[in-house]
Amino acid sequence: MRAAYGATRVLHGIDFAMEEKSITALLGANGAGKTTTLRAICGMVRTEGAIRFGGQPIAGKRTEDIVRLGIAHVPDGRGTFLHLTTEENLRLGAYVRKDRTNVARDLERVYAYFPRLKERSHQQAGTLSGGEQQMLAVSRALMLAPKLMLLDEPSFGLAPLVVRELFAILRTINTEERVSMLVVEQNAAMALDLADHACVIETGRVVLSGTAADLKKDDAVRRSYLGY
Amino acid sequence: MSKRTLIALLILAIVACALPFIVSNYRTFQLTLVLVYAIALLGLNILTGYNGQISLGHGAFYALGAYCTAILMDRFGVPYWATIPVAGAVCLVVGFLFGLPALRLEGLYLALATFALGVATPQLLKYHLLEKWTGGVQGIVITKPAPPFGLPLNPDQWLYFFTLAIAAVMFILGYNLIRGRIGRALIAIRDQHIAAEAMGIHNALYKSLAFGVSAMFTGVAGALGAVAVQFVAPDSFNIFLSIVFLVGIVVGGLASISGALYGALFIQFIPNIADEISKAAPWAIFGVFMIGFVYLMPTGVAGAVRLITRRKAP
Amino acid sequence: MDALLHQVLAGLATGGIYASLALALVMIYQATHLVNFAQGEMAMFTTYIGWSLIQAGMPYWPAFFLTVGIAFLLGVLIERVIIRPVEQAPVLAVVVVFIALLLILNSVTGWIYTYTIKTFPSPFPTQPLFGNRYLSSHELGAIGITLVVLFLLYAFFRFTPLGLAMRAAAQNPESSRLVGIRVGWMLALGWGLAAAVGSVAGMMVAPIVYLDPNMMGGVLLYAFAAALVGGIDNPMGAVVGGFVVGVLENVLGAFVIGNELKLSVALVIIIGVLLVRPSGFFGRTQVTRV
Numbered sequence: 001m002r003a004a005y006g007a008t009r010v011l012h013g014i015d016f017a018m019e020e021k022s023i024t025a026l027l028g029a030n031g032a033g034k035t036t037t038l039r040a041i042c043g044m045v046r047t048e049g050a051i052r053f054g055g056q057p058i059a060g061k062r063t064e065d066i067v068r069l070g071i072a073h074v075p076d077g078r079g080t081f082l083h084l085t086t087e088e089n090l091r092l093g094a095y096v097r098k099d100r101t102n103v104a105r106d107l108e109r110v111y112a113y114f115p116r117l118k119e120r121s122h123q124q125a126g127t128l129s130g131g132e133q134q135m136l137a138v139s140r141a142l143m144l145a146p147k148l149m150l151l152d153e154p155s156f157g158l159a160p161l162v163v164r165e166l167f168a169i170l171r172t173i174n175t176e177e178r179v180s181m182l183v184v185e186q187n188a189a190m191a192l193d194l195a196d197h198a199c200v201i202e203t204g205r206v207v208l209s210g211t212a213a214d215l216k217k218d219d220a221v222r223r224s225y226l227g228y
Numbered sequence: 229m230s231k232r233t234l235i236a237l238l239i240l241a242i243v244a245c246a247l248p249f250i251v252s253n254y255r256t257f258q259l260t261l262v263l264v265y266a267i268a269l270l271g272l273n274i275l276t277g278y279n280g281q282i283s284l285g286h287g288a289f290y291a292l293g294a295y296c297t298a299i300l301m302d303r304f305g306v307p308y309w310a311t312i313p314v315a316g317a318v319c320l321v322v323g324f325l326f327g328l329p330a331l332r333l334e335g336l337y338l339a340l341a342t343f344a345l346g347v348a349t350p351q352l353l354k355y356h357l358l359e360k361w362t363g364g365v366q367g368i369v370i371t372k373p374a375p376p377f378g379l380p381l382n383p384d385q386w387l388y389f390f391t392l393a394i395a396a397v398m399f400i401l402g403y404n405l406i407r408g409r410i411g412r413a414l415i416a417i418r419d420q421h422i423a424a425e426a427m428g429i430h431n432a433l434y435k436s437l438a439f440g441v442s443a444m445f446t447g448v449a450g451a452l453g454a455v456a457v458q459f460v461a462p463d464s465f466n467i468f469l470s471i472v473f474l475v476g477i478v479v480g481g482l483a484s485i486s487g488a489l490y491g492a493l494f495i496q497f498i499p500n501i502a503d504e505i506s507k508a509a510p511w512a513i514f515g516v517f518m519i520g521f522v523y524l525m526p527t528g529v530a531g532a533v534r535l536i537t538r539r540k541a542p
Numbered sequence: 543m544d545a546l547l548h549q550v551l552a553g554l555a556t557g558g559i560y561a562s563l564a565l566a567l568v569m570i571y572q573a574t575h576l577v578n579f580a581q582g583e584m585a586m587f588t589t590y591i592g593w594s595l596i597q598a599g600m601p602y603w604p605a606f607f608l609t610v611g612i613a614f615l616l617g618v619l620i621e622r623v624i625i626r627p628v629e630q631a632p633v634l635a636v637v638v639v640f641i642a643l644l645l646i647l648n649s650v651t652g653w654i655y656t657y658t659i660k661t662f663p664s665p666f667p668t669q670p671l672f673g674n675r676y677l678s679s680h681e682l683g684a685i686g687i688t689l690v691v692l693f694l695l696y697a698f699f700r701f702t703p704l705g706l707a708m709r710a711a712a713q714n715p716e717s718s719r720l721v722g723i724r725v726g727w728m729l730a731l732g733w734g735l736a737a738a739v740g741s742v743a744g745m746m747v748a749p750i751v752y753l754d755p756n757m758m759g760g761v762l763l764y765a766f767a768a769a770l771v772g773g774i775d776n777p778m779g780a781v782v783g784g785f786v787v788g789v790l791e792n793v794l795g796a797f798v799i800g801n802e803l804k805l806s807v808a809l810v811i812i813i814g815v816l817l818v819r820p821s822g823f824f825g826r827t828q829v830t831r832v
Binding site: 088 | 703706707709710713714716717718719721722723724725
């Protein structure tokens with residue numbers, strides 16, 4: 001798949017497959033095209049080539065329609081609705097769902113994962129800390145009851161302890177809710193701990209892919225991204 | 229200027245001078261108004277087309293120029309030709325002063341403020357405390373000037389040539405302004421105002437200047453218009469006048485000097501043709517044409533002409 | 543004292559109308575960051591439609607609600623067909639399109655209905671309520687209707703999922719798409735609601751100033767002033783601003799500057815607010831990105 005912002009080609013050849021219910025990490029340096037890949041999947045940039053989800057082609061579809069197929073995107077910068085309350089943010093996550101009782105139940109489930117959000121449920125989301133906003137973003141995505149979650153730099157700006165806590169919850173969500181995850185991360189070490197599989201992207205191309213365990217041992221990866 | 233443009237201008241000049249002798253007096257009067265509007269549109273274009281400051285209230289400056297002339301002629305007996313530079317000077321100053329607070333307003337907000345000015349103008353002109361000067365709702369009637377030195381022209385023809393001469397002066401002035409440093413600065417401010425400031429262009433000065441100069445042009449037009457129509461009254465200077473000017477520059481061509489002439493022809497003659505259908509028809513046509521031009525031909529008639537003439541060149 | 547009270551109360555009545563129109567302006571501004579110069583003409587045009595319905599024999603309230611419905615559809619239509627293409631265009635193009643819309647609506651109305659002044663009925667009785675000397679029943683009724691409309695809108699935006707989605711779409715279109723909100727349609731809906739609110743304002747003002755294609759010109763100016771005073775992106779502020787402007791207009795007009803200069807009050811307020819406190823008294827300050 002290739003993608004461009006206007007006239008600027010950013011992705012020149014992204015080719016990878018994700019297994020259902022797994023966590024895949026997308027690694028790479030700044031500007032390599034990781035965020036663009038996620039945005040391409042969501043239909044936010046112009047693409048050439050095929051993107052398939054559950055066997056269905058989705059390239060060229062509008063973002064709003066892709067969401068309805070069960071893909072939830074946690075964008076970089078979190079995309080919080082700053083002037084709405086925490087709970088309003090969460091309810092928006094479930095906007096396309098018709099099953100009201102399940103939505104109410106999912107709201108409680110999300111509060112169970114992130115009790116801090118429950119405390120702040122009627123506060124303006126803009127007043128939440130960075131870590132809390134990240135939890136809110138992940139929760140909002142969860143409220144969709146998605147089949148696939150796209151997470152863009154979830155560790156950005158968070159203290160290592162908070163990241164560990166967040167990633168543990170992500171793992172739990174993956175196992176218990178059976179949600180597949182595609183995680184873009186600059187923090188390769190933590191990402192490889194979390195993920196089952198990983199791909200490395202450089203200047204818009206996939207240059208390496210395999211299981212997380214294998215990549216952790218790979219020399220090139222260790223030198224460039226793990227720092228040893 | 230290219231040779232072709234010079235030849236075109238020469239032909240235009242010859243035609244312009246010949247017309248009053250060929251067509252009826254009424255037509256000559258209409259052509260005089262075309263020239264008047266062309267000057268006004270050039271003024272608005274300097275501000276909005278070249279400098280990007282949207283004004284929906286230029287009717288106010290037109291009115292100011294018109295009333296300057298009317299008051300000077302009627303209350304002080306000043307000869308008509310002497311009132312023109314005075315009107316221009318007054319509008320230059322008032323425009324500049326208006327431009328100062330306008331500096332704080334961008335795009336939509338400036339449009340809003342000038343829109344308010346345009347709507348409020350008739351009421352301001354009717355204000356009873358000023359009635360002594362402005363003639364209140366009745367307005368002021370002006371006597372038609374006679375041709376000087378016993379020239380073998382009738383008053384309409386004389387007025388036409390007088391206006392033509394002033395129009396020529398104004399257009400040459402406008403052309404030099406736009407082509408020179410000032411014009412380039414105005415355009416730079418319109419397109420990339422932060423970069424322009426960084427490059428050393430004193431944005432505030434130039435923007436206020438643009439307002440002043442633009443008001444001056446439109447004020448001169450108003451003065452000439454008052455003399456031509458021989459009458460000023462508050463209700464002729466309502467918001468629709470300002471809107472008509474906007475129509476003129478959009479249809480004629482934004483940021484274009486020739487556009488002022490095309491636009492003037494449009495706003496003068498469309499009502500003539502469309503009036504037969506209904507009193508409201510000209511406005512509907514203006515609206516439709518404006519939208520049409522914005523969607524389909526944003527560079528206006530002038531842009532289309534440029535496109536065609538460029539294609540013809542080898 | 544009596545006269546002052548009368549002017550204040552009358553000012554509240556017209557203020558309610560300004561508040562409604564200002565609310566419509568703010569709703570569109572919040573969603574698109576655009577000032578709808580044609581809001582007044584849209585309100586006027588739909589009021590004429592209401593007039594036609596009543597002329598055709600329809601009783602007042604059914605005609606009223608049908609008009610509001612038609613106004614809603616008109617708003618949606620205008621947004622999808624005319625505004626959509628220029629939403630991302632430079633400011634001048636957008637302003638030109640709005641002004642063109644103003645012209646077209648104004649002239650089409652004049653064309654169809656001619657410029658002769660018409661009377662528009664009021665649903666409220668002619669005798670003042672309780673025989674009071676300060677407010678006619680219509681003025682009181684207008685305030686009442688305004689408040690009902692405002693309350694309904696508030697409830698809609700605050701408590702319904704669709705209202706939440708519209709607020710979200712206005713604040714953060716990109717994140718809204720990511721939760722599946724069809725932002726384009728939210729915009730159209732916003733325009734529809736704004737047009738509907740405008741039509742209510744038109745039908746409340748028409749019995750007072752008589753129906754005429756140019757009747758909303760001054761009202762629009764006051765609505766602009768109200769919206770700016772309250773903060774162009776703050777609905778609550780627009781409402782408060784409307785009442786404030788209405789009272790100011792009447793009081794200043796009656797006691798200070800004379801009725802002929804009332805419009806200049808709006809002009810001064812607009813320019814004053816824009817220069818001194820552009821975000822209004824309740825609005826959020828905007829920061830422009832370099």
